[in-house]
Amino acid sequence: MAEILAPAGDLERLKWALMYGADAVYIGGVNYSLRANANNFTIDELKEAVSFAHNLNKRVYVTVNMLFHNEDLENVDSYLKELSNIGIDAYIVSDISIIRRIKELNLKPEIHISTQESTVNREAALFFKRLGATRVVLGREASREDIIDIKEATNMELEVFIHGAMCTSYSGRCVLSNYVTLRDSNRGGCSQVCRFNFNLNGEDYQIASKDLSMVDFIDDLVKIGVTSFKIEGRMRSMYYIATVVNAYKSIVSASINNTLNDDLLRYYKKVLNRVSNRDNTPQFYDKMPGVNEQYYTGRQENSNQDFLAVIKDVNDDVITIEQRNNFKVGDEVEVFGPNTKPTIFKVTNMSDIDGNVRDVANHPEETLFIRTDAKYSVNDIIRRPIM
Amino acid sequence: MKYFMIPSDKELDKYKEELVLPLLNYSIGFNVYFDKEEIINISKSRKVNVIINRLLHKEDIDSIKSVLDSLKDSVNLFFIEDLGLISMIDKDKIVLYQNHILNNYDAVNYFNSLGIKNVVINNDLTIDEIKEIDSKTSSNLFIFGINKNNIMYSRRKLISSYRDFKNDQSISDNNIIVEDISKKELIIKEEDKGTTIFTKEIFSINDYLDSFNNFNVIINFSNFTSEEKDIVLSNYSNKELNKMIKVNNYFLMNKIIYKLGVK
Structure with a gap:
């Protein structure tokens, strides 16, 4: 199984993602997800999403992946039950208290551990496996060696980000947004302070990351046995989602069918570069990021009119x-x-x-x-x- | 209530409370680190705890097992960030320190049911949230009560890369950066295994200690100026401490918004 997993900020984008080749989508409800300011899905829209996807024999994962504060716990049980009744395929969770609730309520959907936990080693993955998780979304800092080791040691389903924006920090380990702008990064309000401008010794300084693109390593990830190839971007446009999903679906399919060649890769690299508004690199997969993986001073984001x-x-x-x-x-x-x-x-x-x-x-x-x-x-x- | 101290130098006699020593190669953001031989030696004369606050990758998980084995009889408590270490350390000796992650009483209680009865509560919560956790759990709670708050941890080398970009090898690994709009000053610090960012001012929970039932206070002297360190070393249990140093209790006082338009 090599699943293309696409983001969808609303029903329209969900339909385009599935139409253009996604095998599964991840979406957020109105509450409890890490994109609080995306349109997100009401319960009725979630029902429609699941029905639409299941009719195509595709899957829907719902993010309940914010890190809960005391006040957020009050109504979450009924929400988790409602998601289960709707028939979602998995919860994507970060907070251990949500894992406990899913288990104690004996709810059917699978438990997938969000990248917000920054799981990058086998023992941490096994910790979640023992709690009942079937899948781990690995931290974007995981290297090729980390991924192979985790796969071999755990035999869990591994979900790996292959395209899109990166946090500068390990996911979850940053409250710059909280401190600078009073918006909670771990509850969906991240204001991306890592893309703001700073001053260091009197000069402009940024700590912003370029985007991730694993286009050169898809074949490798297929061979390692990665289950799910995840595309970032619940706030992205339907054109972006259709284009990126279509590109990676074509590459993964070619890899599985042994028809992947340099011409195909070259073409889709151009497609992916054109649709992105930032430069991209493989980041941590094949080496430690260096001077070419970041932005340091103000940059212009490309406006795409393709x-x-x-x-x-x-x-x-x-x-x-x-x-x-x-x-x-x-x-x-x-x-x-x-x-x-x-x-x-x-x-x-x-x-x-x-x-x-x-x-x-x-x-x-x-x-x-x-x-x-x-x-x-x-x-x-x-x-x-x-x- | 008990105090624990993370030293910022190796003259340990001046740190009068129980020590928490950052383990060399497996910790980040501190001023000094200790290898296993040093820790074993120190443990012969005083009670020693160890902090391991890095997220660990394959090479770290492969290598740390033997280090832990050699420390297990010398170390009282291990403060750990990475959940992978839970299977490698006696649960009674674990203090779970998932920075920014563990934010509610239910998570604390679930870890308790899994045998993890010592946890560090984040200090980026409001005072009311911390009090509620304190009142709704029987776990043994710790808090970084006096320290410069770590507000970002990256695996990236954010200074080295900038040095290469500017082609200026004179830029230090340890700097103050200022965010352009808010003008907030932050300490940025690069080490071999990544970069951390801290608030420039000291967070101190001293004013509130009487309102807790069950808290152990960790004082982390890393990133303090020598003046700040001298004042805190002499006055950490003094209720007037917050009048002697410049304190920023931003997180305790401010409820953080997470959805625009919702308070």
Whole structure:
């Protein structure tokens, strides 16, 4: 089993993640998760999410992974029961008091230990196994040797982050946000003070980390026996999620089928670099991070305007699209989708809903029609060419 | 109530209370560390406890077993951060110190049921939260009662990398940094196994000790100035201590918001 595990901040993004190849999603309820300011899911939305995923034979994990203070304990039992009744597949937890409650209430969903516990050695993983956890989300500081050792010693399911933002600290071991901005990092309110500017000896200084990308080591992780390949980013856009999920699904599948080659990797590295707003590196996997794994002074985050449109309907040789960023007749664009391998086509014509011929698609979310011989599907994405 | 002291130098005679010694190679953020031979020697003349506060990776877990075996008869209590050590130390000797992680009475009580009856309560909680934990558990509680609060622990080398980036080898491993907007001053300290950040001012719970039933107070002298150290060494049990040093009890006083729009 090699599961692509995607984040989803709301129902729309959950559906895109599953459609584009995720085998499972992790989501947060309105309370008790570490992204307090994401939209998050109401109980009704959680029910819909589970029903949608299970109909596709896919799984839903719910984060109950904040570190609880006394006041947070009051209603958590009923919430845990409700999640179990809904039929979620696993709780992702950090606080040992939540593990106790899940066990004492005899609830069915699996227990997965959140990365907030920063588990990086076999004995810590075995501690959680003895408490009933079936899976550990490893700390992002775990090296290749750590991961192999934990896998061999515990035979637990291991979930490894493969893409997205990194904390500067070991997860959970930072209250900079609490101290500087009065927002609780371990209860979902992290203000990311590690990305703020500091002064050291009269000069600008930052401690911010570049992002993580394990694209070069997916084959290795598959061979080690990692169960779940986790993508960070419950606050990310549906385009980001669809793109990153699609890329890693393609790489993992190629690895399992022994068809992974340099051309495929090179292409998807470009895809992943284009969709990210920060630089990325493998961080701790193959070496200790050094000068190239951090930012030190102010940096500009890239604004991405690659996402051009979504295909909403296909009727013979006419596709109906919903515009997202400007493009024009004469442009070459790339289409990819759940069952559509990335292909380039040239836009030779365009018309709007009133039948007017259009040269430019420049109105946000406008419905437009394009005639083409190529075969595409509903929910395919049109983007600027990557190659 | 009992005091424990983490020294900031090796002239141990001036530290009058029970010692907690940072174990060399397995601890971080302190001024001085002690190897196993030193600890065994010190234990011949006074009661000794050891702190192991790093998160441990494969090479550490592989190597620490023999160190623990040789220390087990000499050390009274082991203050440990990494849950992996629980299987390697007699449970009666463990003081669990999951910094920033252990925040509620229910977690304390669950560890108690697992045989871990000594725990360090975080000092980044409010005074009311700490009192509630104190009243709802029978565990033996510890708190870093006088210290500079550790507010970040990273495996990264945040100063070395900056030195390389600036190509300036004169930048020290130990610095004060100032956050641009809040102007809060922080101590940043890089060591071989990572980087830690501390508040510049001293946290002191002295004003509240009478309101607890059951607390052992750890005084960590690491990162103190020599003046701060002299004052605290002479006055740590004096109820007027907080008037003698610059104290910042920010966490005790402030309820931390975790969801915008919710108090």
